[in-house]
Amino acid sequence: MSQTRTVIVGVQVPDGTRCDIAIVGETIEAVTPTAKGPLPTEGPEATTTIDGTGLVALPGLVDLHTHLREPGGEDAETVLSGSRAAAAGGYTAVHAMANTFPVQDTAGVVEQVLRLGEAAGYVDVRPVGAVSVALGGERLAELAAMARSAAKVRVFSDDGMPVADPVLMRRALEYVKTFDGVVAQHAQEPRLTEGAMMHEGIVSASLGLTGWPAVAEESIIARDVLLAEHVRSRLHVCHVSTRGSVEILRWAKNRGIDVTAEVTPHHLALTDESVRGYDPRFKVNPPLRSPDDVTAVREALADGTIDVVATDHAPHPPEAKDCEWAQAAFGMTGLETALAVVNELMVQSGAMTWEDVARVMSYRPAVIGRVENHGRPIAAGEPANLTLFDPARRWTVQPDGLETASPNTPWAGRELTGKVLWTWLRGKPTVQEGKVIP
Amino acid sequence: MIQLRHLLATADLDRASAVEVLDTAATMAATQARQIKKLPPLRGRTVVNLFFEDSTRTRISFETAAKRLSADVINFSPKGSSVSKGESLKDTVLTLGAMGTDAIVVRHAASGAPHRIAHSGWTNAAVVNAGDGTHEHPTQALLDAYTIRHHLAGGTGDLAGLSVVIVGDVLHSRVARSNVRLLETLGANVTLVAPPTLLPVGVETWPCAVSYDLDQAIDQIKPDALMMLRVQHERMSAAGGGYFPSPAEYQREYGLDVPRLGRLADAAIVLHPGPMNRGLEITSAAADGVRSVIVEQVANGVAVRMAVLYLALTGKEER
Numbered sequence: 001m002s003q004t005r006t007v008i009v010g011v012q013v014p015d016g017t018r019c020d021i022a023i024v025g026e027t028i029e030a031v032t033p034t035a036k037g038p039l040p041t042e043g044p045e046a047t048t049t050i051d052g053t054g055l056v057a058l059p060g061l062v063d064l065h066t067h068l069r070e071p072g073g074e075d076a077e078t079v080l081s082g083s084r085a086a087a088a089g090g091y092t093a094v095h096a097m098a099n100t101f102p103v104q105d106t107a108g109v110v111e112q113v114l115r116l117g118e119a120a121g122y123v124d125v126r127p128v129g130a131v132s133v134a135l136g137g138e139r140l141a142e143l144a145a146m147a148r149s150a151a152k153v154r155v156f157s158d159d160g161m162p163v164a165d166p167v168l169m170r171r172a173l174e175y176v177k178t179f180d181g182v183v184a185q186h187a188q189e190p191r192l193t194e195g196a197m198m199h200e201g202i203v204s205a206s207l208g209l210t211g212w213p214a215v216a217e218e219s220i221i222a223r224d225v226l227l228a229e230h231v232r233s234r235l236h237v238c239h240v241s242t243r244g245s246v247e248i249l250r251w252a253k254n255r256g257i258d259v260t261a262e263v264t265p266h267h268l269a270l271t272d273e274s275v276r277g278y279d280p281r282f283k284v285n286p287p288l289r290s291p292d293d294v295t296a297v298r299e300a301l302a303d304g305t306i307d308v309v310a311t312d313h314a315p316h317p318p319e320a321k322d323c324e325w326a327q328a329a330f331g332m333t334g335l336e337t338a339l340a341v342v343n344e345l346m347v348q349s350g351a352m353t354w355e356d357v358a359r360v361m362s363y364r365p366a367v368i369g370r371v372e373n374h375g376r377p378i379a380a381g382e383p384a385n386l387t388l389f390d391p392a393r394r395w396t397v398q399p400d401g402l403e404t405a406s407p408n409t410p411w412a413g414r415e416l417t418g419k420v421l422w423t424w425l426r427g428k429p430t431v432q433e434g435k436v437i438p
Numbered sequence: 439m440i441q442l443r444h445l446l447a448t449a450d451l452d453r454a455s456a457v458e459v460l461d462t463a464a465t466m467a468a469t470q471a472r473q474i475k476k477l478p479p480l481r482g483r484t485v486v487n488l489f490f491e492d493s494t495r496t497r498i499s500f501e502t503a504a505k506r507l508s509a510d511v512i513n514f515s516p517k518g519s520s521v522s523k524g525e526s527l528k529d530t531v532l533t534l535g536a537m538g539t540d541a542i543v544v545r546h547a548a549s550g551a552p553h554r555i556a557h558s559g560w561t562n563a564a565v566v567n568a569g570d571g572t573h574e575h576p577t578q579a580l581l582d583a584y585t586i587r588h589h590l591a592g593g594t595g596d597l598a599g600l601s602v603v604i605v606g607d608v609l610h611s612r613v614a615r616s617n618v619r620l621l622e623t624l625g626a627n628v629t630l631v632a633p634p635t636l637l638p639v640g641v642e643t644w645p646c647a648v649s650y651d652l653d654q655a656i657d658q659i660k661p662d663a664l665m666m667l668r669v670q671h672e673r674m675s676a677a678g679g680g681y682f683p684s685p686a687e688y689q690r691e692y693g694l695d696v697p698r699l700g701r702l703a704d705a706a707i708v709l710h711p712g713p714m715n716r717g718l719e720i721t722s723a724a725a726d727g728v729r730s731v732i733v734e735q736v737a738n739g740v741a742v743r744m745a746v747l748y749l750a751l752t753g754k755e756e757r
């Protein structure tokens with residue numbers, strides 16, 4: 001059977017130029033400036049042409065922080081439904097967080113998640129390994145076994161829980177050096193956040209909800225960057241949410257400490273004012289912060305202090321949010337809305353270019369996660385992991401219309417600007433004309 | 439006449455409507471001096487007291503208020519509070535809706551639970567907040583304002599120019615939150631007095647002054663009304679070893695004892711939302727003395743709750 005060739009004509013690539021992109025098989029065959037005339041048409045291939053006018057081509061997005069919930073949380077999401085959501089959002093690789101049931105703390109479980117991802121086939125699912133056995137925060141899980149397994153785990157995290165014990169954190173940072181791993185920390189000082197339900201500040205004081213102070217995040221980040229420096233290891237900080245955290249990271253990077261950090265779309269976009277209606281869709285951990293914190297994380301993303309945007313996609317079944325605030329689960333979905341949010345806040349505002357978006361949503365996350373064949377430039381000979389985005393398309397978010405199995409999006413009923421129209425994983429479309437391939 | 443769709447927080451009331459609630463309460467109180475106390479306006483209407491958290495005092499007060507207005511009253515205290523696993527809040531409220539409830543009076547340990555009931559599309563009933571977590575207790579603030587107005591403002595109008603000092607565990611107090619907002623709306627000058635551990639981060643944005651020193655507040659502000667908040671004993675065993683070192687130290691620094699009582703102005707009154715910890719935040723001399731209006735607060739609670747239920751339920755279509 002002959003291979004097909006797909007040509008995207010007149011699309012904007014991250015550097016701002018208009019190009020024609022030809023995909024043959026699993027590979028980008030050629031990228032040519034549009035004015036330079038037609039792409040090669042010789043050879044046996046049948047050619048499909050896509051009009052790229054007004055669209056932006058990005059390298060397939062890579063998420064460092066996704067909760068796919070399977071095994072154990074299939075009422076919220078499965079690897080299949082989460083993979084479809086990821087593809088719909090323009091992703092070609094996601095890191096599946098370890099807080100499943102059973103926990104991804106052995107080679108057997110991470111390989112199970114890897115296989116589920118392969119069977120789904122929409123994105124490359126990279127399992128994250130737990131740092132501690134059963135996320136218990138007491139002793140190291142078998143990190144090397146997970147690293148050497150078929151899942152080739154490189155990112156280790158107890159996310160959902162912090163690695164609170166400084167000695168355990170030190171040991172983890174030291175140990176992952178064996179296989180070039182990274183410890184991704186959910187920075188939350190547990191004693192300072194007992195019973196915490198929202199950002200501690202003006203709004204929590206008025207609503208009578210127990211506060212989650214910024215210092216509980218910042219003190220852990222400060223400790224961890226010093227530990228990373230001391231043992232010369234690699235640290236990644238999950239979902240940075242405060243100005244103080246940004247300042248500590250800036251200091252650490254200036255000092256040469258090997259630390260990277262992520263911010264979520266919701267921490268870029270939303271403040272604790274959203275909590276005033278006690279609607280649990282806005283309950284998330286770390287919590288939505290003050291307007292000043294939001295300004296700080298946006299600036300930090302634009303200037304590179306924060307390396308990447310990661311979704312912290314955290315699906316929950318309806319009943320987990322259809323209740324009083326105190327009772328509700330923490331977390332919100334994000335895979336299908338992340339690029340639109342970044343487009344609105346960072347690109348349309350002029351704070352970032354498309355090259356910057358490619359950096360924070362594809363290149364850097366792939367480097368941090370040591371994901372091969374993702375986060376590559378759009379160039380001839382590179383794997384055809386691509387997404388095609390319409391930055392002007394407006395759409396109203398309806399939970400029923402999303403691929404994720406859970407309804408807990410903070411954007412329900414709200415209009416977003418920007419929609420993924422096509423995604424290719426190794427040359428195979430996973431999203432076609434805005435629809436996920438069945 | 440104003441209509442209260444719900445009463446969830448004192449911020450829902452502007453000065454005119456707050457005064458009208460107090461005026462309506464005064465009318466209700468006048469009828470309660472009669473031999474036959476029962477009035478007809480809520481005949482055929484159903485009020486559910488939905489109490490997820492034990493509070494016999496508040497529940498009886500609402501129950502008395504509703505019955506004096508001839509409403510049918512159902513008391514419902516679900517086992518499934520936010521602590522134990524029971525029926526969800528939503529299912530409980532849907533069940534009450536199916537039984538034709540006109541008003542739901544909610545007491546809940548979770549801040550915002552009445553707000554959720556009112557705004558989640560689970561029910562059309564009017565929702566009255568009878569105390570939610572550490573958020574608000576608006577009818578308590580209304581009865582406090584009523585009591586202050588009765589003693590210090592001739593029983594009419596607002597509280598313009600009066601100074602009120604509120605002392606104690608502001609951090610965990612729904613009474614304090616409701617009172618600060620309502621008293622400010624009514625024109626009073628409010629000062630909170632507490633150790634910094636018992637003040638919320640963000641209190642500096644509240645419409646009131648803040649002090650750590652009770653003696654200074656008494657001597658400099660010369661308050662017209664002094665409100666002592668309950669200090670729960672569990673606050674001494676919280677994370678970090680508690681919010682203050684010992685009951686004795688708390689009593690010395692923030693308790694209303696005989697010397698402090700003696701330095702109050704002649705006309706000043708002492709309030710407490712109850713239940714009191716005698717010997718901790720208030721001495722018996724203060725609780726039972728001539729300045730104390732604590733027992734009166736309880737009586738005024740019925741009149742204020744009658745007014746709230748009346749304003750929430752009359753003049754509307756059957757729900």
Ligand SMILES: [Zn+2]
Nearest residue numbers: 159160186238
């Ligand atoms: Zn986390």
